[in-house]
Amino acid sequence: MLEINNWVQMHGEELKTTLKPKKGRIPSLATLQRVVRDVEITTLEATLSKFQRDLSHKTGDVAAVVTQDGRKLHGLALDGKTVRGASAYGETVHSVSLMHHSSGLVFDQDKTSEKLHESCVAEKILAHND
Numbered sequence: 687m688l689e690i691n692n693w694v695q696m697h698g699e700e701l702k703t704t705l706k707p708k709k710g711r712i713p714s715l716a717t718l719q720r721v722v723r724d725v726e727i728t729t730l731e732a733t734l735s736k737f738q739r740d741l742s743h744k745t746g747d748v749a750a751v752v753t754q755d756g757r758k759l760h761g762l763a764l765d766g767k768t769v770r771g772a773s774a775y776g777e778t779v780h781s782v783s784l785m786h787h788s789s790g791l792v793f794d795q796d797k798t799s800e801k802l803h804e805s806c807v808a809e810k811i812l813a814h815n816d
């Protein structure tokens with residue numbers, strides 16, 4: 687939470703100019719903590735995934751394949767990784783991500799308890815991103 691607060695403080699003027707808050711100030715650490723505490727993680731993940739997807743449209747058709755009937759296809763990659771160094775702070779973390787080739791944006795990501803269970807998480811990710 688402190689790093690989020692540091693970022694908000696560093697970009698305070700830009701945030702005020704862009705967001706135009708009613709009281710003309712950026713949120714305090716206590717406000718940020720209260721807001722984050724009340725956010726449902728699944729809602730946050732869905733919102734971020736949609737935001738990433740919307741960003742990918744701004745990259746244009748870089749690396750798109752155009753079919754004979756004129757449809758544009760964009761490549762996606764599904765990949766599982768073990769997060770290095772995470773086990774130093776507790777359990778080993780394995781994640782599976784769905785990435786857009788041309789933009790490099792991650793559309794969706796989920797963790798799995800073991801590397802062997804990546805296919806189950808992959809199926810879940812693909813079901814969300816039909």
